[in-house]
Amino acid sequence: MKIGIIGAGHIGSALAGRLTRLGHTVYIANSRGPETLTDLAQKTGATPVTAAEAARHGELIVVTIPLKNIPDLPRDLFANVAADVPVIDTSNYYPLLRDGQIPELETGDLTESEWVQQHLGRPVVKAFNNILADHLAAPGQPAGTPGRVALPIAADDAAAKQQVSVLVEALGFDAVDGGSLRESWRQQPGGPIYCNDLPADQLRAHLTRLGTTRTEAQHAEYLANQAKQEQAMAAQGVKL
Numbered sequence: 001m002k003i004g005i006i007g008a009g010h011i012g013s014a015l016a017g018r019l020t021r022l023g024h025t026v027y028i029a030n031s032r033g034p035e036t037l038t039d040l041a042q043k044t045g046a047t048p049v050t051a052a053e054a055a056r057h058g059e060l061i062v063v064t065i066p067l068k069n070i071p072d073l074p075r076d077l078f079a080n081v082a083a084d085v086p087v088i089d090t091s092n093y094y095p096l097l098r099d100g101q102i103p104e105l106e107t108g109d110l111t112e113s114e115w116v117q118q119h120l121g122r123p124v125v126k127a128f129n130n131i132l133a134d135h136l137a138a139p140g141q142p143a144g145t146p147g148r149v150a151l152p153i154a155a156d157d158a159a160a161k162q163q164v165s166v167l168v169e170a171l172g173f174d175a176v177d178g179g180s181l182r183e184s185w186r187q188q189p190g191g192p193i194y195c196n197d198l199p200a201d202q203l204r205a206h207l208t209r210l211g212t213t214r215t216e217a218q219h220a221e222y223l224a225n226q227a228k229q230e231q232a233m234a235a236q237g238v239k240l
């Protein structure tokens with residue numbers, strides 16, 4: 001498959017390396033231009049391009065840039081991309097360390113990926129947001145391995161969700177249906193599914209227990225947990 005990756009940081013480069021090794025042709029872009037990606041190209045076998053070219057070439061596209069930079073992407077980035085090309089969003093909201101406060105995410109009116117979808121003007125599939133980049137860079141495990149890490153995939157388009165599930169499985173993870181994009185709050189930062197490398201049975205149990213409609217209490221709890229996490233990261237000098 002031809003895969004376009006917009007964002008060449010931790011997640012973009014981890015995915016580029018894994019996907020080229022699986023035999024896919026990967027086009028990768030950052031904000032500074034393809035000429036700054038020669039080292040990454042050598043390491044991963046991906047072809048450096050502009051964001052517009054990554055979108056044009058991709059039979060599947062991954063957008064993996066900081067959430068606050070999503071509105072900087074060109075408005076017409078996906079104008080000529082066929083409707084059946086899945087667009088994966090890996091975003092997470094880090095208001096303290098990186099993104100600043102985004103009103104719709106503070107109120108909970110939108111999930112993080114609904115906010116991204118609104119800015120991109122294009123349906124997205126939420127995936128790979130809840131696994132650390134270095135865990136994604138390592139080879140996964142064959143299907144059937146006890147304790148194999150599972151990743152949730154949330155989207156409104158069943159066909160796109162299915163295509164992304166096939167990719168997740170090929171990368172060595174169990175693909176678990178994370179519900180609709182509206183329901184994707186469950187895999188956001190601050191909750192039990194975020195970056196805990198859970199196997200499928202535990203992941204599904206959390207999804208069931210959490211329910212589908214986010215309550216105000218759940219929203220407040222996730223925000224509070226994430227604030228604590230960000231404060232701890234700040235205290236350790238972590239910069240995003």
Ligand SMILES: NC(=O)c1ccc[n+]([C@@H]2O[C@H](COP(=O)([O-])OP(=O)(O)OC[C@H]3O[C@@H](n4cnc5c(N)ncnc54)[C@H](OP(=O)(O)O)[C@@H]3O)[C@@H](O)[C@H]2O)c1
Binds near residue numbers: 006
């Ligand atoms: N790091 C993780 O372990 C992890 C895990 C799961 C999910 N996530 C989420 O995935 C997203 C990406 O995270 P990351 O850690 O990979 O970020 P990162 O290491 O900071 O890399 C960000 C990349 O996005 C590019 N970029 C920024 N603005 C752009 C624009 N307008 N057009 C094109 N490219 C642009 C940057 O290019 P330049 O360097 O040229 O500016 C850089 O290559 C974030 O929402 C993050 O929260 C991260």
